[in-house]
Amino acid sequence: MTSITPDQLRAWRRQIHRYPEIGWTEFVTTATIIQTLRSMGLSVKTGPQIVRRESILGRDEQLVARAIDAAKEQGVSQALLDEMDGLTGCMAELDTGVPGPTFGFRFDIDCVAVQESNEQEHLPAKEGFASRCDGLMHACGHDGHSAIGLGVAAWLCKNRAGLRGRFKLIFQPAEEGVRGARPISDSGVLDDVDYLMGMHLGCNLKMGEVALDPKDFLCTTKLDVYFEGKPAHAGADPEKGHNALTGACLAAGQIMAAPRHSGGMSRINVGTLRAGEGRNVIPATAKMEIEVRGQTAEITQYLVDYVERCALGAAQIHQLTTKIEKTGEALDFTNDPEMVDVMQGVVDGLPALTNVSASMGGSEDVSLMVRRVQEHGGKAIFFIVGASQTAGHHHARFDIDEAALTTGLTLFTEGIQAILERP
Numbered sequence: 001m002t003s004i005t006p007d008q009l010r011a012w013r014r015q016i017h018r019y020p021e022i023g024w025t026e027f028v029t030t031a032t033i034i035q036t037l038r039s040m041g042l043s044v045k046t047g048p049q050i051v052r053r054e055s056i057l058g059r060d061e062q063l064v065a066r067a068i069d070a071a072k073e074q075g076v077s078q079a080l081l082d083e084m085d086g087l088t089g090c091m092a093e094l095d096t097g098v099p100g101p102t103f104g105f106r107f108d109i110d111c112v113a114v115q116e117s118n119e120q121e122h123l124p125a126k127e128g129f130a131s132r133c134d135g136l137m138h139a140c141g142h143d144g145h146s147a148i149g150l151g152v153a154a155w156l157c158k159n160r161a162g163l164r165g166r167f168k169l170i171f172q173p174a175e176e177g178v179r180g181a182r183p184i185s186d187s188g189v190l191d192d193v194d195y196l197m198g199m200h201l202g203c204n205l206k207m208g209e210v211a212l213d214p215k216d217f218l219c220t221t222k223l224d225v226y227f228e229g230k231p232a233h234a235g236a237d238p239e240k241g242h243n244a245l246t247g248a249c250l251a252a253g254q255i256m257a258a259p260r261h262s263g264g265m266s267r268i269n270v271g272t273l274r275a276g277e278g279r280n281v282i283p284a285t286a287k288m289e290i291e292v293r294g295q296t297a298e299i300t301q302y303l304v305d306y307v308e309r310c311a312l313g314a315a316q317i318h319q320l321t322t323k324i325e326k327t328g329e330a331l332d333f334t335n336d337p338e339m340v341d342v343m344q345g346v347v348d349g350l351p352a353l354t355n356v357s358a359s360m361g362g363s364e365d366v367s368l369m370v371r372r373v374q375e376h377g378g379k380a381i382f383f384i385v386g387a388s389q390t391a392g393h394h395h396a397r398f399d400i401d402e403a404a405l406t407t408g409l410t411l412f413t414e415g416i417q418a419i420l421e422r423p
Helices: 006-016 025-040 061-073 078-084 142-158 181-186 244-256 299-316 337-348 367-374 403-420
Strands: 043-046 088-094 102-108 166-173 195-201 209-211 217-227 265-276 284-294 323-331 381-387
Touching: 006 025, 006 142, 006 244, 006 403, 025 043, 025 078, 025 088, 025 142, 025 166, 043 217, 043 337, 061 078, 088 142, 102 367, 102 403, 142 166, 142 195, 142 403, 166 181, 181 367, 195 265, 195 367, 195 403, 217 244, 217 299, 244 265, 244 284, 244 299, 299 323, 323 367, 337 381, 337 403, 367 381, 381 403
Parallel strands: 102 166, 102 195, 195 381
Antiparallel strands: 043 088, 088 166, 209 381, 217 284, 217 323, 265 284
């Protein structure tokens, strides 16, 4: 078992929960994590040391600039912001000095754009640690993941004398929208990792349930589609306008009617459509936010190609120009059986836990890290820890049983020991 108390894990989780930040803007969260890790005596890298700028997707520079200003107001030092160099996330490293494998751990740190419930039966509201940021909330458990990551770091420091090898703890930005894993993977920091471990809290599993080998994580591609036409007065000379809204609506209808693929699960959604300035103006611009998901990369690409054809066709009909930007991506992935067997042995030694089967149907950009490690000869596992959540993920009343933090920490630490004890 661990020597990190549940109270400490809870305190870390609640501190992060109070100040949620969306992807690529997590400057306060990153600063909090860096300062905590360095107070433990760990070496920490951040900014371009772990993130490849050229691989970044879905980053809004205006939001980033505002977040940096907000971080200064929250007391983050200019020296630390300079070290981040406009990038969020960090990686702690511990080298035992004793020959052994290199471990990697991934913990995501961003929130979602949800207004948190202020109902008194909602524990964060009741106990005073609800979000202080309008329209933002840790409604997916990443605050808990970050707390578990800090717990793993503290455990490594306390037990360093009995360990061997090297340990890399990655606190990843921008998981929502599946944007953050690619830039970290492309930086090369995972290329020497022998064993990668990651986890997610909740996913509708109860306390005591874990899914060591969850199935049906889908590939996904996130797309922003822009249409540009020509404005005109809707009453005086409508024929002079090229209606971007009408073109976008035509494309949206066709996109949602995409033929599904016989090769496996497929999903497609037009999540937003924004256009127009007023009721008497022909809309000159429109933007759609779209996601596609497929059981395989082939199915996902089939849907991406279909979106592109719909956008180009609608643009031609309505005399528009169109631009399509990829803003995020994730792959399908498979846990290494060797890692599943190791973790099954861990669960078998913990009577309060039961390994269950789980079919996800969602997407996770940890898949890019898993693939990177496996392509370089390492092994990887991503598992689910039940937390008896109070509502679905991304819901205003989402919360977890905080006892799950100790469960997650125990699985990591026992997993480390089980791997090191193998012949």
